[in-house]
Amino acid sequence: MKKNIKVTQSSMPPFEEYCAEIQSLWDSRWLTNMGEKHRQLEAALGQYLGAAHIKLFTNGHLALETALAAFGFPADSEVITTPFTFASTTQAIVRAGLIPVFCDVEPETWTLDPQKLEPLITGKTVAVLPVHVYGNFCDVDGIKQVAGRHKLKVIYDAAHTFGANYYGSSAATFGDAAMFSFHATKVFHTIEGGAVCFSDEALAEPLECLKNFGQDSSGDCPYIGGNAKMSEFQAAMGLCSLRHLGGELVKRKVVAERYQELLGGVEGIRFMKLRPGTTPNYAYFPILFDGVRFNRDEVCERLKDRGIMARKYFYPLTSCFTCYQKLFPAGAERTPVAAGVAENVLTLPLYAGLPADEVDEICRIILK
Secondary structure, three states: OOOOEOOOOOOOOOHHHHHHHHOOHHHHOOOOOOOHHHHHHHHHHHHHHOOOEEEEEOOHHHHHHHHHHHOOOOOOOEEEEOOOOOHHHHHHHHHOOOEEEEOOEOOOOOOEOHHHOHHHOOOOEEEEEOEOEOOEOOOHHHHHHHHHHOOOEEEEEOOOOOOOEEOOEOHHHOOOEEEEEOOOOOOOOOOOOEEEEEOOHHHHHHHHHHOEOOOOOOOOOOOOOOEOOOOHHHHHHHHHHHHOHHHHHHHHHHHHHHHHHHHOOOOOEEEOOOOOOEEOOOOOEEEEEOOOOOOHHHHHHHHHHOOEOOEOOOOOOHHHOHHHOOOOOOOHHHOHHHHHHHHHEEEEOOOOOOOHHHHHHHHHHHHO
8 A cells, every 4th residue: 555654744732722722712803913822922932932032923934024124124235045945035035125145055064154155245245044954053153253244134044943952042042033934844833823033122113013014003104014913823823832842852853863773874875964062853854865876866756656755855946946047147056065965855754743664664665
């Protein structure tokens, strides 16, 4: 019988627990616009992440796009970022009226390489937007040093790092701002959702207004805003998910360690190297095929034939997207390390309920 193993699967709290969490909404009829559940979740997440300030959003993409707008950068300013990321990162920069400049990644951690930053800085550069990938942290100290010398803002895409820590600190504590995604497939989710954590209290007003049509408390619109508010049903799911996060991380760790046991040391397969000081969240399990014994695309197809949905993630590089070729003809040749990773990386199925025997089967197919 053909299996049906997805690359990820949403974790859900007990049905009765979620029903109990949303029951009060039938009395209040307050379903959105920063209600009680929203306020409770914002406070709980701020405490969990150790964030100086936090604002919730309906999804991570709009959270990042709004954060970029809140800084008030001049139109057509340049933001240095990585092409080895999900589409949202680059799309947020462009939709905010800014120009992405693509920096290569480190060959072992696959995160933005601070040693490649300086030559990319011009008089139009206003910020660096690095991405923590697969729960692995960027070189936050190296990036901070370069950005500090050139007075650039640092805005992290931390979509992959909820529940992970770097020397005991969450991703919310690094940079001028950090965006988290609470999409249904993440370690912690609110069905759809996201947040921006930030260090400067002055960002609170523009973030709050921009996500609510640009309006302030008087009803005037000092900003040109959109609609990015988190609903009460999303926030209620987040309150439930947060209670179960510890168990979620433990179960994911078991799956990841099984993969490491079975695939570690195999010629032709490389693992991402965790940055020293990182406590991972086991959000993903990426492996890199170096071509000695394995071809990524062939392995992916073999798994698919058996009903196992591994994912070429991230592929292609965002700098190679069709929509950017006339705007930013950067291509893969300017970031050869990132291009090599994108051409050979495969993320294997990983979620809290993935049985050990199915992990074993996935590994048998890869090795065979």
